[in-house]
Amino acid sequence: MVTVFGDLAQQETARISGQALNHLARLIGLKPEAVRVALHRLRKDGWIDSQRSGRTSAYHLTPFGRARSAEASPLIYAKSPQAQEAWLVLTDPALPAMEYDGTGAWLTANTLIAPAEPTGEGVYASLIGPEATLPGWMTARICAPELARQSRDLVERLRALREQLEQHSLSPPQIAALRVLVVHSWRRVALKAPDLPGHVFPKDWAGQACRDLVADLLAQLPAQRLNILEQSVSETRRTG
């Protein structure tokens, strides 16, 4: 559901009707109960709000939910990692772990791979150039073998979807639902990986192949205007 709002309704004025949400959810394979629980939780956590209008409700992201979505968007939609550099950072092992809110990866209690040179008392930082060869134990702490495996599996699934797409003509809600599925599947992998350049990842990490395929698929599954989507949904409801 976070992906539905993030992909379809991240703009400040965007509203999605309960009918459209339920229709998309059905296409994605979610049951109405699951949708109700998800909407209840998102509203409780302050991500979304709704307004009644006659017999239906219109849902929208709150400023908080919009800010969280906007934060995650570059990591999900960008065609390459945001981070251009990787720095090896050592902090004083006699001090408590450094306060660090970046997206790096800790190697040990006082050793960090960070996307930028951090400033701070007692910090030593050295750039890891693209020519560097990192040993396996380091790349495994940047991206665990299981996450690398998930990235390779996703490549297979996205390739299979691309082949399928060529053989079908899709309605606006179907396009929107597939977009959500593509984004959601990559989001689950992308947000688990630190935002660091590709050269510090294990060789079997397929993150860049995923990004390329996601960009390719989203170009074939263009973002649907909400009014066209709503119209298509109500037509389907009347005729189906």
Place this chain on the structure above:
Amino acid sequence: MVTVFGDLAQQETARISGQALNHLARLIGLKPEAVRVALHRLRKDGWIDSQRSGRTSAYHLTPFGRARSAEASPLIYAKSPQAQEAWLVLTDPALPAMEYDGTGAWLTANTLIAPAEPTGEGVYASLIGPEATLPGWMTARICAPELARQSRDLVERLRALREQLEQHSLSPPQIAALRVLVVHSWRRVALKAPDLPGHVFPKDWAGQACRDLVADLLAQLPAQRLNILEQSVSETRRTG
């Protein structure tokens, strides 16, 4: 005594008589008992051996003792550190500490500053350039504050000796004894410091000032030929 042999009698054919050793020891301020104990221990440890010749003994370094002396000599007599480079080395924290017989400094159980790029499974190494600024906790593990203090104290003492030297005319045994004292005092500091380039040491480490002063003093206190030394000693014994 190790310094006496290392400085005066490191050559394979070099021999020092018991009289000359005792004379030098007295000039240095060692009692005859201390000399006997030191010679006994050095012989027991395989550093030296002796040959009787009439009423006197002639002492010399064994091949083992000569090899150990030759190993330490560059660290003591060189005008600059042997190491030209410093490398930050990370080893796999899940493995036992790396086998390493170089002269670097360990920062943590898996982080080392080494004078050369080590080869080995799972090792990551990055050059620490002369322009790098190392935080205090790192330089303190390369050279403890106490050792830095000793180096500054030694600078003061060597400067004072240099001033004194200008006012005295010295005999060959006195020159040899002073050489031994100069070398010995620097040896005690030098061999405690890792062989790494100056730019990774704390700013208050005075190792290079010590090296410069030692070189300067040893030029003023030239190495004495053993035969001249022995002759001077026996003359002193006859006349004194």
